[in-house]
Amino acid sequence: MERPVTLNINGRSHTVQVEPRALLVHVLRDTLNLTGTHVGCDTSQCGACTVLVDGQAVKSCTTLAVQAEGTRITTIEGLARGDTLHPLQMAFWEKHGLQCGFCTPGMILTAVDFLAQNPDPTDDEIRHAIEGNLCRCTGYQNIVAAIKSAAATLRAGNAGAAA
Amino acid sequence: MIPTSFDYVRAGSVREALGLLALGDGTKVIAGGHSLLPMMRFRLVQAPKLVDISRLEELRGVQEYKKGLRIGATTTYAELARHPLVRERCPVIAEVAADIADIQVRNRGTIGGSLAHADPASDMPAVMMALDAEFQLRSKKGGRRTARAREFFKGAFVTDMTEEELFTDILVPGMGRNAAVYVSFDSAASGYALAGVCASIGRKRATISDISVAVTGVAEVVFLAGALERMKDTKCDAAVLAAAAKEAVAGLEIAGDVHAPSSYRRHIAEVAIIRAVERAYQRAGA
Incomplete structure (x- = not known):
């Protein structure tokens, strides 16, 4: 039985009619047309569907939309500030952290959560952090470089803000 | 796949959740959903109703x-x-x-x-x-x-x-004089343990005064490896440990699958037991 659910996505409130069994990823893509969130494996493995729920990276294919009511959801569409890309988006561009781009939204959103917890990670820590995000093109090397570069940019930005 | 249709209630209190479960109609509890939802998506589990306890502060x-x-x-x-x-x-x-x-x-x-x-x-x-x-x-x-x-x-x-x-x-319970270590060998595909061992050890100087070793991933159910009790009152002698680890998995029926044959699982279970015990022994002495 469908019911109204209000979701706060990228700072905007959306009320949608959903069944309790509707997965968050399907509501994002099919109901709200936010197709930057991808479905890769559909079995909670690949991380392409990763979004932020209250700042935490979450697999939206393993979350019911009804469970997300009252939370703040951020998808890849909500990361840039107007025309200014998020430092992670810039770094993936500059370091060639993508080829086909399918895994990129999930990679970036996982990295947002990770860098909030660990602002100055080693390469090894970055590799562990993206354990739940599969990339079939790059061999991960440039993704690690991109996250490391973004970490430096974010640290510099925070230092600037604190000064 | 998506799950079969179900009703959803976000519990406002533990009492409400218990009341719904007491109806005995197959209602299932959901919190993070990371075990339940994948199974419901494969339709290995179907439930008429889910009661969501994830926002009950008293359970967290x-x-x-x-x-x-x-x-x-x-x-x-x-x-x-x-x-x-x-x-x-x-x-x-x-x-x-x-x-x-x-x-x-x-x-x-x-x-x-x-x-x-x-x-x-x-x-x-x-x-x-x-x-x-x-x-x-x-x-x-x-x-x-x-x-x-x-x-x-x-x-x-x-x-x-x-x-x-x-x-x-x-x-x-409090750890007292004990220290514990977990060692596992994981399936590269699923990340789940092919063999996982937790050892909790207490020492008096160099001598083991207390030891409990539990093994997961290997058998039908997690179990306490009683054979390791013979390590008590020893100084973690390598030969005794190797024999005890062998005995701990000797009689087990271990199913092989695409990730690892039975003989390999038995072997890595022994290795995991030995490493967990040795590291817990070291940690207890530190």
């Missing part, structure tokens, strides 16, 4: 309990991994939590949900058995009940819980 968080810990059932792995009290009092729980699956799963997956789910390859049941933890369960008719971890796991995905019961808390 970590407190001091005697010299140990009280851990709320809906505390996530991410919370356990960075919790100062867990890291201080019982570091093995924080270490295991930090290594489960990936960031996204740790953000949602809850310790109580995983224990109640009782996957025979999950890590935390072995830790709870080695530490001799207790689980608190509640139901509308039966009130509160405490179940010892060592008597809780009955088989693959089968526990001592009834369908009307809610898993509310975990009580972990």
